[in-house]
Amino acid sequence: MLVEGVHFRKGASLEAVGWKGMAVNISDIAAMGGVPRHAVVSMGLPKKSPHAAAQRLSLGLRRCAKRFGVNWVGGDTVQSRGVVLDVAILGEVEPKRLIKRTGARPGDLLLVTGRLGGAVRSGRHLTFTPRVAEGRVLGAQTKLHAMIDISDGLLTDCARLCSASRVGAILETGCIPRHRGAGLKSALCGGEDFELLMAVAESEAGPLLRWAKQNLKSGLTCVGHVVARRPGQGQVVCVDTKGKRPSIHCRGFQHFK
């Protein structure tokens, strides 16, 4: 659910908001190894010029739906104070190719598609391409133990994956692929990247990374590994190339403080 004044400012391009509303949902399907199929869309529109707002939102929604083969099958349109957009999506995946957050095992390597950081500053958070194709082809190449899309920052979403799998993780800060101009903190904590983070058996990771180098346009990078969970310690620990813990403090995006 995207809310004016919270997720985008009043006056933002509603076409971009429409694209994003569809794309964040498609990204969730991509993170499970699936293909997005059908979407329902609810719009809350301001009393003043609701039709113009609906049209702009619809442009972006339709463009994104078309790009990813999604049928926009229905929804609701109501009055609200600011613009509110909510999309629900149904995806399909072969049972054998379903990837959950729960399967990461100690010893797995953690791989990430694309580059991280600076999404909001650069405007990429409104125009990003969900990694459906990447999720599909990587899942077809190798058994992925667990996967999640990075919506709230690498640290936060890595912790979510670890929590679901009851494991811990060590991220190597020197390895994290960053967008040009993005600092380490932004790459770790900025959020809204919508890249995929996955856990793969160590023996499979080498061949997969080599395959990706030839075939995966977005790129694929090893950023750390999964460890057994140690009670009382942080679920995700960042280390630099000397094995020292750099002092990174961030909590990802907190919906409620």
Place this chain on the structure above:
Amino acid sequence: MLVEGVHFRKGASLEAVGWKGMAVNISDIAAMGGVPRHAVVSMGLPKKSPHAAAQRLSLGLRRCAKRFGVNWVGGDTVQSRGVVLDVAILGEVEPKRLIKRTGARPGDLLLVTGRLGGAVRSGRHLTFTPRVAEGRVLGAQTKLHAMIDISDGLLTDCARLCSASRVGAILETGCIPRHRGAGLKSALCGGEDFELLMAVAESEAGPLLRWAKQNLKSGLTCVGHVVARRPGQGQVVCVDTKGKRPSIHCRGFQHFK
């Protein structure tokens, strides 16, 4: 999508709002002859005491989901100015038992479950029971040509059914079953009744009404019939017992004026 200040006033029982958010969706499934199965729920919550609001909404949502065997499988929780609730639901129906809005034919009789009018004044609009069982058993008894749930008033939703079926309708105002204390205008235009309106072949309507008298607790009443569409004339015409057109002017609920 239910929005504070538009669909319910600030300070309303959020448990009731939760029930309604789930129930209006279940009602849409009922109107197609289906069974509701899975729901995703998005909540926009105020910065101030979001957890309390989420808990109250969840109570109502869960109660309604449980009552109708719906799995609440996921959703989203975000910050917003006032409370916003959006539910998307997936239902199932045997292909042969799917009922659309498009199949009404001239000569069909129009039947309605339950009683109409006064829903908002009485508070029934927040506590109503979606007619899933009625939709199922009526569809099993007889081939229903078309069906719709009455959310925006009998006149408005009858016009929607007629428009989808490319036909017209004549409603007999003297036949419309009303709640105690509800006037004719409220029964025709009040909305939020969430009863089912269906079109049935005339030959089937008699047996169905007799069956319903014995077996359908909500009741079932003939309120009019379907006619061929006459270009340039209103899609739905109301007549009183003398065949005169009573002067009823309402437009149902207009989301945007």
